[in-house]
Amino acid sequence: MKLSKSFCVMVLAGITLIIPNISLAMGGPSGAKMDWQIQGKIGAxxxxxxxxxxxxxxxxxxxxxxxxxxxxxxxxxxxxxxxxxxxxxxxxxxxxxxxxxxxxxxxxxxxxxxxxxxxxxxxxxxxxxxxxxTPGVSIMPSGNTSQTGSPFANVKIIKMDKKFNDRLYLVNNAPGKQSGKGSQAVWNNPAGGALEWDENSNVFIIDTKGEIRWYFDNDKLMDWNNIYNRGIMMGFKQNNDGALTWGFGQRYVKYDVMGREIFNRTLPSSYIDFSHAMDNMQNGHYLLRVASANVKRADGKNVRSVRDVVIEVDQNGNVVDDWRLYDILDPYRSTIIKALDQGAVCLNIDANKAGVTLSDEELAKMDENNQFGDIAGTGVGRNWAHVNSVDYDPSDDSIIISSRHQSAIVKIGRDKKIKWILGAHKGWGKKFQQYLLQPINSNGAKIVCEDEYSKCPGYENEKGGFDFTWTQHTAWRIDSKSNKRYLYLSVFDNGDARGAEQPPFASQKYSRAVIYKIDQQNKTVEQIWEYGKERGNEWFSPVTSLVEYQKDKNSIMVYSATAGMAFDLSKGISIGDPKPEIDEFIWGSKNPSVQIQFSGTNTGYQAMPFDVEKAFNAK
Structure with missing residues (x-):
């Protein structure tokens, strides 16, 4: 018998053995060979x-x-x-x-x-x-003609104090709807909801030289054919264990910076439409800004609500509590709703409506025409509150929420009772007036404001004075400086509808980063720091943005995320892409120690320092 090249045949004591040719046995007799390249003294x-x-x-x-x-x-x-x-x-x-x-x-x-x-x-x-x-960055662009195809075309380091040279900044942007992807479904059973925010987003980390050092391949996370697994990524926080939490659409998730999934959960069935805020509570629970999947209105109609519910979930995803803000606040207060610039209602950007406001007649027609969903309006089932941040205060077991469409920051207890309201006094009903904070100066003297406390000294573009916040974002307690009586609060005052009106010229609009000191016992508020007036309209962010205290450097980090967004009102078109800007200040300083400007992106959302040491030292 002729032997093949591949096998040798041996006959021994009546047993036939077929032995593979050694040249084909890559791993040898003991199994597959480990043939990855090993550069050092451990593994590949x-x-x-x-x-x-x-x-x-x-x-x-x-x-x-x-x-x-x-x-x-x-x-x-x-x-x-x-x-x-x-x-x-x-x-x-x-x-x-x-x-x-x-x-x-x-x-x-x-x-x-x-x-x-x-x-x-x-x-x-x-x-x-x-x-x-490594490969190149492949963050998915929106496909829009105004976007460069990368998360940004240019990063300009304007200023970088040596104290901040070791910083890494996580940036969360929303470049817009991808062509042919997202926004392909409508909630209609019952009517309403906010699924319209089913768009592309990205997150990346830059160093202080403007180089990308990390990004998350979110296109692999999303399934654009499944409405329960897609949407804008928002509410990023780095947890105490170093991992990241955020939410999108109908989900909230936790992953570490290496991309390892810790959990990826659908919202509890009574709730829908996560956006903006996922707060990490000190007890390991999470506060999520969501909406109600089904509300029975007083007129008998069943609707999905819009950005007006906060829930607390435990580590296993069980609902612990909820705050249904349409039962706590006044969903029919229209003072700010009627003054909003309809061209930029948060991420619903529409240049054709720039400078347009709503009338009482238009609000009334929404009920007559059964208009529900992600539209600025009054009543449950519309975007009357637009809560864009939530923060937990462990000193009295309460939450602090920022309601953009009420231009109000509200503290609410576990018992669902209001503790205080920071915002213009105009338009609040009698039952709410007892909670409105009184502005004071540094000497404790009362500041008198005009037009039902909507126009205070400093409301116009001038230095000094006091002002409330208008269509604000990120009202967060500064834990390390606060106690049970005195609460320090950081806020990004976007500034649309300032003074409960639109200015004569759009170029007069400005934004501020602001820190307040609230005496919760005496129901007073003092403005102790601000930045942004001096920058005027070029730093104005009509939507999004962030202000957050950083304990590690005793600093205030600011992201003016849509600075430079501008419209040609006569043509109803955008005439300039935003130039988001990161600024970081030593506590109390009016001059930034860090200035980083981005260009080539569409809509910036939020940013924050990232602690790499924390990420890899969990116990």
């Missing part, structure tokens, strides 16, 4: 380990226990070094050393040190260098 490099974070990698542990881990991403010439330690537990979680902060489209040099342990023997490895090649 695994790029994008969870398929959601392309600028991350894991140096696999090679079967060793690793501890005493230190990682440094060596910078480009004149670039920013990223360096962090990794806990032993996190190395076990990832099966090796997590690598974060790689440059895109680049042969990165990564320096690591560690101790490896095997068979109770340890070896200290110092300064091993790995080479890791």
């Amino acid at each position: 490099v695994k790029l994008n380990p969870y398929n959601l974070s392309p600028l991350t990698a894991v140096i696999m542990d090679g079967g060793y226990i690793l501890k005493d881990i230190k990682v440094t991403i060596l910078p480009k010439p004149n670039g920013q070094t990223i360096s962090y330690s990794v806990s032993e537990n996190m190395a076990k979680t990832y099966g090796g050393i997590p690598i974060f902060g790689l440059y895109p489209s680049y042969l990165n040099s990564v320096k690591v040190s560690y101790t490896k342990i095997s068979n109770n023997k340890s070896e200290k490895i110092i300064d091993e260098v790995y080479k890791i090649t």
Whole structure:
């Protein structure tokens, strides 16, 4: 018998053995061979380990226990070094050393040190260098002609104080509807809801040189053919364990920066339409800004509500409590609704309606015509409240909400009773007037305001004085400076409908970052810091944006996210893309220590410093 090249045949004691040719047995007699490239003394490099974070990698542990881990991403010439330690537990979680902060489209040099342990023997490895090649950034553009195809065309570092040289900033933008994707469904059983915000969004991290060092491949997270798995990503927060939480559409999620899923949940069935806010409570629960899936109105109509409910869920997704704001506040207060610029009602941007306001007659017709959904109007089933932030106050077990369409910041207890209202006094019914805060100056003297306390000294574009906030975002308690009586509050005052009216010229509009000190016992409010008036209309953000205190540097971080957005009112078109700007201030300073300006994007939403050390040192 002629033997083939592939097999040898042996006959021994009546047993026939067929033995593969050694040249075909890649792994040898013991199994498959591990033939990945190994650069150092442990394992291979695994790029994008969870398929959601392309600028991350894991140096696999090679079967060793690793501890005493230190990682440094060596910078480009004149670039920013990223360096962090990794806990032993996190190395076990990832099966090796997590690598974060790689440059895109680049042969990165990564320096690591560690101790490896095997068979109770340890070896200290110092300064091993790995080479890791990365792909380019592939954040999905909207397809609109006004967008460049990248998250931004240019990042201009205007100012960077050395105290902030180690900063990393996470940026969350919303470039707009993708051509042919999203906004393809309507809630109609019952009527209304806010599914119209079913659009593209992105999130990325830049360093202080303006380089992208991380982004989330959200197109792999979304399913544009499933209304329960798509929508604008909003409400990003870095948790105490270093991971990120946010929500989109009908879901809320938690992932770590490597792209590892911790949870990805559909909203509880009584609620719909997450947007804007997911607050991390001190007890491990989450506050979500949602809406009601089914409300029985006084007129007998069943509707979906719009951005007017806050729920508390526990770690397992069970509903603990809810705040139905249409039962707590006045959904028919129209003072601000009638003064809003209908061309920019948060992310519903429509240049054809720039400068247009609503009348009492138009509001009345909404009921007559059964108009419900994501439209500015009064009554349950319309966008009467537009709550865009929620924050928990552990000192008295209450929540603080920002209602854009009431130009009001409201504190509400667990018992659903109002504690105070920070906002213009105009238009509030008698039952609410007892909760309105009285403005005072630094000496404690009462500030008298005109037109039912809607126009205070400082309401016009001048230095000094006091003003309320108008169509504001992110009303957040500064925990480290507040106590049970005195509450420090950071707010982005967008400034539309300032003084409960539209100005004669759109160019007169301006935005502010502002800090208030509230005496909760005496029901007074003092404005202790502001920025933005001096920048005028070029820093004006009609929608979105953020102000947040940063404890690590005793600073105030501001994102004027749609600065520079402008309209030609005669033609009803946009005449300028926004130039979002990050500014960071030492506490009390009127001059920013950091100024970073973006261009080439559409709508900025929010931004925040990202703590890489926290991300990899969970216990």
